[in-house]
Amino acid sequence: MTEKEERLDEELDxxxxxxxxxxxxxxxxxxxxxxxxxxxxxxxxxxxxELLQEKNNELEDQFxxxxxxxxxxxxxxxxxxxxxxxxxxxxxxxxxLPAIDNLERAMAADVDQDQAANLKKGVExxxxxxxxxxxxxxxxxxxxxxxxxDPNLHQAVQTVPASDETPADTIVSVLQxxxxxxxxxxxxxxxxxxQ
Numbered sequence: 001m002t003e004k005e006e007r008l009d010e011e012l013d014x015x016x017x018x019x020x021x022x023x024x025x026x027x028x029x030x031x032x033x034x035x036x037x038x039x040x041x042x043x044x045x046x047x048x049x050e051l052l053q054e055k056n057n058e059l060e061d062q063f064x065x066x067x068x069x070x071x072x073x074x075x076x077x078x079x080x081x082x083x084x085x086x087x088x089x090x091x092x093x094x095x096x097l098p099a100i101d102n103l104e105r106a107m108a109a110d111v112d113q114d115q116a117a118n119l120k121k122g123v124e125x126x127x128x129x130x131x132x133x134x135x136x137x138x139x140x141x142x143x144x145x146x147x148x149x150d151p152n153l154h155q156a157v158q159t160v161p162a163s164d165e166t167p168a169d170t171i172v173s174v175l176q177x178x179x180x181x182x183x184x185x186x187x188x189x190x191x192x193x194x195q
Contacts, residue, residue, distance in 0.1 A: 086182055089137040093186050096130060097179060103127040104177075134179075142178035144171050144189040153178060155188040162194040170194045 106123045134140075142153050149156060149169045157175060162168040171191045178189030 086138070087184060089139060090181050090184070090186065093134060093137065093139040093179060093181055096134065097187055100127065100130055100134075101176065103130070138182050139179055139186065142180055142185070142189050144174045144178065144191055147171050149191070149193045153180070153185060153188060154191045154193075156193045157190050158192045159195040160192060166194040168195055 103123055103126060107120065107127060109120070111117050111120050144154060147170075149171055154171065155178075160166075160172055162170070166172055170193070171189075172194050173192040174189055175192065176187075176190040179186045
């Protein structure tokens with residue numbers, strides 16, 4: 001082989017080696033690229049994950065709010081039912097109070113004759129049964145005579161001068177009894193107050 005041919009052979013060998021090295025390095029870089037995601041792909045995956053996480057948090061928040069709202073509605077309904085149950089006799093009480101007033105007036109009448117005494121006894125029994133029925137429903141008389149005047153429970157229709165025996169703001173006399181259903185006033189007591 002001539003010198004020229006030898007050089008040519010060497011150059012071809014070098015060229016082949018360089019090509020082989022280039023191919024190997026490009027293969028390695030391709031494998032590395034295939035194994036690790038591109039920065040763009042990684043950013044897209046992260047943003048999708050963040051979006052899904054935000055959506056999940058939003059749905060969880062909506063769920064918790066809805067659950068709290070349902071609990072509030074249930075509690076409110078239970079309280080309303082309890083109030084309705086407690087004060088269901090309010091209208092009945094208001095309708096019966098005038099009848100009790102009339103019976104009490106009949107009881108206050110003076111009786112001289114035996115028939116009138118028997119009549120009074122019958123009225124007394126009716127009055128007592130009415131009072132008992134109202135008491136069972138939670139309707140009670142508001143204590144007034146001798147008590148301190150309370151504008152929430154009493155209605156002052158007249159005043160008298162205060163004295164040593166009756167200090168100011170003391171109820172001297174009851175003109176019409178007042179009644180309450182549990183803690184709710186059905187009718188205020190009509191009273192005379194010392195001032």
